Amino acid sequence: MDKKGFEMQFNWIFVLVAGTAILLLFSSIILKQKSISDTTTKAAILKNVESIIASNSAREGITTSTDIPLSTIEISCNKITSGKVSKQFSSLILFSPLKITGTKLLATSKEFSSPYKAVNMLFMSSPNVKYIIIGDDNLAREINKSISDKWNKGFFTAMPEIKYEKDTKYRLIFVNIPEGSFPASIQGMPDDDVTALKVQGDDAKGTLTFYSKNRASWKENGKSNYITKNLLIGAVFSGSNENYDCAAANVFSRLALVSGINSDRAGKLLAQTVNSECVLAYQSSKDSFDKIKTSSALISEKRQILTNELNKISIESASLEENNQKLKIRSCPLVY
Amino acid sequence: MRKRIFSRKAQIQIGETISVIFVFFILLLIGFVFYAKVLKGNAAIESDEMAQLRSVEIAQRAMFLPELQCSSDVTDSKNCIDKLKIESAKDIMRSKEVEYFDIFGFAKIKIAHIYPSNPEEEIYSRPLSEFKNKFSTNVPVSIYDPVAREYGFGLVSIETYS
Secondary structure (H helix, E strand, O other), X not given: OOHHHHHHHHHHHHHHHHHHHHHHXXXXXXXXXXXXXXXXXXXXXXXXXXXXXXXXXXXXXXXXXXXXXXXXXXXXXXXXXXXXXXXXXXXXXXXXXXXXXXXXXXXXXXXXXXXOEEXXXXXXXXXXXXXXXXXXXXXXXXXXXXXXXXXOEEEEOOOOOOOOOOOOEEEEEEEOOOOOOOOHHHOOOOXXXXXXXXXEEOXXXXXXXXXXXXXXXXXXXXXXXXXXXXXXXXXXXXXXXXXXXXXXXXXXXXXXXXXXXXXXXXXXXXXXXXXXXXXXXXXXXXXXXXXXXXXXXXXXXXXXXXXXXXXXHHHHHHXXXXXXXXXXXXXXXOOO | OHHHHHHHHHHHHHXXXXXXXXXXXXXXXXXXXXXXXXXXXXXXXXXXXXHHHHHHHHHHHHHOOOOOEOOOOOOOOOOEEEHHHHHHHHXXXXXXXXHHHHHHXXXXXXXXXXXXXXXXXXXEEOOOOOOOOEEEEEEEEEEEEOOOOEEEEEEEEEEEEO
């Protein structure tokens, strides 16, 4: 090879190396930018969810619809994840499916009162999840009435013929009726896309059984309990009994705190009142607040919705309602 | 003689290519520095907006806290704080700091009684010693004394840090 040929070859090798280096540089910049953009989008989605949680903790009963970029949000106990970005909470009161996929987030909140307001509970889902309420009693009608028409829902007195709709997930709510056999029309759907809840009780208290789809049958995943209709609505929106128990335990944690404050307040009213008829009501109310505080703290500590403790809370709530009524009649300051 | 001319020409060509690539990378670097500065500026604006939004959210949360809200015998329990609850709420928020940190984050919440008396009570205090932003929100409220059955006037001041 003469020197000219060698120089030409070297020139080409140089161009090749420099070209590859430039290409690699640009490719890595594009990949990095894409990954940053993805993370930013996921972080923005989480910020959206946080804003929804914050705004709904201040108002009650309004259903909001928020547009988000197409994504999947995973909700577990005290944790929300979107892609690689996640946010851990110390006490998250959010009832929702385990995964929310889509471009819209529906959210509403309802207060938990037993009988005084302790906290606003947030319910979140997507229009892709269809809630089918099946039951023929007042409770089933009440549940249907409590869920706004903005949600994708249906109400039936008996098991309907469910038509398979593309990209739709189903949540079946059996209210005081057995779950029966698995609907044939949706047997071909992926197991994660169909869940069910069986409610046995009334609007004051009852038991909950959570089911998931296992090929062509129902698989029982766990049982839990509820008091008040709004906590029952929380179970309707919860994707699993673990998530329900976690959010409900957080509700009772707040109930314990608010009960402690109300107990102190009842003590102050007791110390400053001169009306003998009201003294008894204040004393009894203070005891009730203390018992509710103890039971709620126990539920929150054990992270289990214990039937005995719920019963105690129900009894003391009824007693508080009665005492508040008595105080109203006697024109004394109310305890809550 | 001819060979030496070719060799020199090739060296000049390689030198030219290297200087073109050098200038190209310098321009690229300037571009990146400019882009990074614009991005940083946008991020700072976004961060400010987020901090302001968070401040409003915390103010909303504070105003609707059942730990402070008036009881049901009050005509309008919104924007109303029960005088008897303030002291207990203060103690609970101090003892259960972790629970309330989730709700308020780095913030300071004070209730100032303006009428009839004017003491100031700090019910939540978790400020940041070193902060970039500090936002203050003041919300006028009624302060109800259930024993005397009297309404007072106060101001809830919420300071958020980021």
